[in-house]
Amino acid sequence: MNNYLEFNDEVQGAMETGLPVVALETMIISHGLGYPDNLECGQNCEKIIREEGAVPAAIGIVKGKIRVGLTAGELQYFAEHLDIPKCSRRDLAIVTAQGGYGAVTAAATMMAAKMAGIRFFAGGGIGGVHRGAQQTFDISADLEELAKTGVAMICSGVTAILDIPLTLEYLEAAGVTVLGFQTGEFPAFYTRKSGCAVDYRVETPEEAARIVKAKTALGIENGILITVPIPEKDTLNPVFVNDNIERALVQADDQGIRGKAITPFLLAELHRTTGGKTAAANKALVYNNCRTAARIAAAYVKLL
Ligand code: PSU
Ligand code: MN
Numbered sequence: 001m002n003n004y005l006e007f008n009d010e011v012q013g014a015m016e017t018g019l020p021v022v023a024l025e026t027m028i029i030s031h032g033l034g035y036p037d038n039l040e041c042g043q044n045c046e047k048i049i050r051e052e053g054a055v056p057a058a059i060g061i062v063k064g065k066i067r068v069g070l071t072a073g074e075l076q077y078f079a080e081h082l083d084i085p086k087c088s089r090r091d092l093a094i095v096t097a098q099g100g101y102g103a104v105t106a107a108a109t110m111m112a113a114k115m116a117g118i119r120f121f122a123g124g125g126i127g128g129v130h131r132g133a134q135q136t137f138d139i140s141a142d143l144e145e146l147a148k149t150g151v152a153m154i155c156s157g158v159t160a161i162l163d164i165p166l167t168l169e170y171l172e173a174a175g176v177t178v179l180g181f182q183t184g185e186f187p188a189f190y191t192r193k194s195g196c197a198v199d200y201r202v203e204t205p206e207e208a209a210r211i212v213k214a215k216t217a218l219g220i221e222n223g224i225l226i227t228v229p230i231p232e233k234d235t236l237n238p239v240f241v242n243d244n245i246e247r248a249l250v251q252a253d254d255q256g257i258r259g260k261a262i263t264p265f266l267l268a269e270l271h272r273t274t275g276g277k278t279a280a281a282n283k284a285l286v287y288n289n290c291r292t293a294a295r296i297a298a299a300y301v302k303l304l
Contacts, residue, residue: 011055021057024049042079049291051294057113078103126158240274
């Protein structure tokens with residue numbers, strides 16, 4: 001076990017006794033929602049996972065240690081400190097060496113989950129291929145991480161701020177299995193449909209768990225994406241969403257926002273210009289993903 005990894009007692013106990021564990025990221029806490037929505041969201045995610053008989057492991061870098069399972073106090077600290085740096089694969093060694101704090105992206109959460117022996121990770125959405133990536137080369141490190149790290153990520157696809165067809169091409173090239181949970185269409189985060197098909201539709205947590213088990217047994221080492229559409233009652237109007245995205249992209253361009261700042265900027269712009277509608281949708285879909293992930297993790301444990 002590496003010295004940089006630290007478990008809280010609850011997660012440590014769950015790992016030792018073989019209980020289902022679901023990892024959670026901290027980017028959504030420090031950079032995705034704003035206070036106090038973020039604290040409420042983090043607490044509710046944990047509560048929902050527990051309701052389904054699994055154990056939540058929120059992951060963040062605390063004083064240079066990768067904490068697997070934040071305490072309630074640590075979660076609160078992440079929610080109140082919106083200046084904690086975004087930490088993806090390339091930042092992990094720096095933040096740990098310097099003894100600082102880091103809010104982990106999907107990529108860094110997958111890495112930490114793998115180090116910790118956790119197979120399932122619930123989140124909102126992953127990063128992907130940005131619109132205009134043909135010119136900017138902006139492709140999220142989350143995709144490359146899925147290509148090499150054997151964690152099952154349960155999320156609502158990618159935000160339509162990105163280029164969804166190109167993101168799916170990238171995942172196909174990288175050999176990442178993309179499942180649709182009770183859907184044949186890749187979800188577009190705030191809306192249920194993207195017009196793009198998933199590889200395979202599963203109907204139940206057991207079916208998803210069997211695929212993860214087979215993948216593991218076959219020694220297929222890359223990640224798997226299990227996509228869950230936002231619940232019908234929480235979806236936003238796709239035209240409304242897209243109008244706001246177009247405006248946010250123009251803003252980003254005008255202000256010269258690039259690199260690691262662009263995704264948090266676009267999400268914050270959307271929350272602002274939609275009067276909080278995207279934040280509400282984001283919370284609703286994350287809760288649904290936590291519930292689904294906990295059920296899949298619980299079904300997986302029964303197969304062992
Ligand atoms: N998309 C969202 N919400 C988020 C993110 C993406 O709708 O919070 C976060 C995730 O942590 C994801 C990261 O891993 O942004 C991707 O950043 P980038 O595009 O810079 O790789
Ligand atoms: Mn990027």
